[in-house]
Every structure is written in structure tokens, then in C-alpha cells.
Amino acid sequence: MPSLSRIRQTNAAALSAKQYIPTAVFVGGTSGIGEGMAEAFAKHTQGNAHIILVGRNRAAAESIISRFPKPTSPDAKxxxxxxxxxxxxxxxNASAEIRSKLSKLNYLAMSPGFMTTSGRNExxxxxxxxxxxxxxLRWMFTKELISLLEKAQEQREDAKVFTVLAAGAGGPIDVNDLGLKKTYSLKNAALQAPTYxxxxxxEFAARHPTITFAHAIPGADPIHSHHNTVNI
Structure with missing residues (x-):
């Protein structure tokens, strides 16, 4: 496994070498892992990217954006x-707004999550x-924005979808109760969502072989988890 310093060097080199202004959407980008990914992306592109943060908290988003490096390209936003x-x-609705802002999408990163000890909450x-x-939400955003990713790929640019949850850590699913309306429990919900x-x-990778799809398990963000337990 490469060292953390090597990973950072590779990421920085890959983004700074782009001959185009990359576009990136960070769903859950106003806190936790999503915030960290957005900040790293802005840093490695020196702010010269079209970055869209998606979330509930406008004040948090504006604070994060204010810390991004100031772009030198007039096409960066x-x-x-x-x-x-x-x-x-x-x-x-949010996807329609994003489509009105972008002509193509290079990176879609999705990281929302929360922990709860309550039962089913419809x-x-x-x-x-x-x-x-x-x-x-991950399925819906991918489906709604796939056309923008395809446009990036058609221009021979990066087109990548990254979801952060718990890759490989799921359990068996009940095909007769995919929505867990009959068999809901905290354990079932925790184990089935990663498998989904x-x-x-x-499946998205099979249907769109020229676009990269990845699912990762970086571990829990205790601050973000507590925040969402209280407020969602």
C-alpha cells in the first residue's frame, strides 16, 4: 500500500496537470469527509475549478468556500x-439546478451519512x-447527473463517481423487502445499505463502462456522525 505522502503527491500532480478547468460536485460537502474532499480538491487545483457544494447549511458552505484558494482562471467558480x-x-430539483450551471461534470463525490439509535423513520x-x-440519494444523484459525466468523457476528460460509505462491509439483502418496511432494524439498515x-x-459501471465508479470505506467521522444524530 502506498504511503500517505505518496498518495498526496500523486493527487496533487494529477489535478494540477489538467489542461482544462475541472468540474466537481460534492454532495455532503458542507461538513465531515465531504468538506475535507472539497478542500483538498480546491487546494490541488489552486482554486482553478468549478466546484459545487451540495448540502443544507448555506453558512457552512460559504465559510468553506471562503477558505478555498482564490482562482486565477475566469472560468473557475x-x-x-x-x-x-x-x-x-x-x-x-438540485440536480436540475446543477445541470443549469454545468455543461459537463468530471467528478461526483457523495458522502452524506448519519448514525441513529431510533427505529424506522419514514x-x-x-x-x-x-x-x-x-x-x-446516491442512486438518484448519479442517475440525474450521468448525462453531464458522459459529456465530460466525450471530451476525453475525467468522468468519475465516488461514493463514501462502507464498501464490502454489507450483509445479505432481502429481495422481498428492499425498503425494509417489514424487517427494519438498526442492524438490517446498517448492513443492507452498503450492499445496495x-x-x-x-451496475452503473457495467452500464457506463467509460465512466469510473468507486465505493470506499474510510471509516466513521465521529464529529459528523454526532452532528447528524442530533439534527436529522
Whole structure:
């Protein structure tokens, strides 16, 4: 396994060598791992990128963006799109807004998550909130923004989708109760969402072989987890 310093050097070299202004959307980019990814991306591109943070907290997003390196390219932009990602209709609306801002998308990174000790908590759309945040939002954003990723690939630019949750750490799924309406438990919700993401990643990759899809398990962010336990 390469060292952390080697990984940082490789990331910096890969992004700084781009001959185009990269575009990146960070869903969950206003705190935790998503914030860290957005800040690293801005640093390695020297701010010369079109970066969109997606989340609920505009003040947090503006604070993060204010710390990005100031771009030298007139084509670079740093923006925020507000979205409560637990509702699929909000994701459709946010995706439409993103499509109006971008002509192509190079990187889509999704990292929202939260921990809860309560039972099943349905949104008004009939989806358990934990499953909505841990799985459904990732599928919906990917589906809604895939056309922008395809446009980047057609221009021979990077086109990559990265979801952060728990790759390979899931359990067996019940094909007769995929929404866990009958068999919900904290354990089932915790184990099935990672499997859903694994299968989603594999299927999108099979359908779009020229786009890179990845699912990662970096570990829990205790600060972000506590924040979401309290506020979601």
C-alpha cells in the first residue's frame, strides 16, 4: 500500500496537470469527509475549478468556500446548491439546478451519512430516512447527473463517481423487502445499505463502462456522525 505522502503527491500532480478547468460536485460537502474532499480538491487545483457544494447549511458552505484558494482562471467558480438530500424530489430539483450551471461534470463525490439509535423513520415519500441518506440519494444523484459525466468523457476528460460509505462491509439483502418496511432494524439498515451501494456501483459501471465508479470505506467521522444524530 502506498504511503500517505505518496498518495498526496500523486493527487496533487494529477489535478494540477489538467489542461482544462475541472468540474466537481460534492454532495455532503458542507461538513465531515465531504468538506475535507472539497478542500483538498480546491487546494490541488489552486482554486482553478468549478466546484459545487451540495448540502443544507448555506453558512457552512460559504465559510468553506471562503477558505478555498482564490482562482486565477475566469472560468473557475465556487458555488453552493442547497438540498435536503433525504427527499428524492429535492435531489431532482438540485440536480436540475446543477445541470443549469454545468455543461459537463468530471467528478461526483457523495458522502452524506448519519448514525441513529431510533427505529424506522419514514420521510413523507415513504422511504426510511437512514436508507434515503445512505443509499437512495446516491442512486438518484448519479442517475440525474450521468448525462453531464458522459459529456465530460466525450471530451476525453475525467468522468468519475465516488461514493463514501462502507464498501464490502454489507450483509445479505432481502429481495422481498428492499425498503425494509417489514424487517427494519438498526442492524438490517446498517448492513443492507452498503450492499445496495456495492451493487449500485457495479451496475452503473457495467452500464457506463467509460465512466469510473468507486465505493470506499474510510471509516466513521465521529464529529459528523454526532452532528447528524442530533439534527436529522
Amino acid at each position: 465556487h458555488e453552493f446548491v442547497q438540498c435536503d438530500v433525504a427527499l428524492m424530489r429535492n435531489i431532482r 420521510t413523507e415519500e415513504g422511504i426510511d430516512r437512514k436508507l434515503a441518506v445512505h443509499y437512495y 451501494n456495492d451493487l449500485m456501483t457495479e
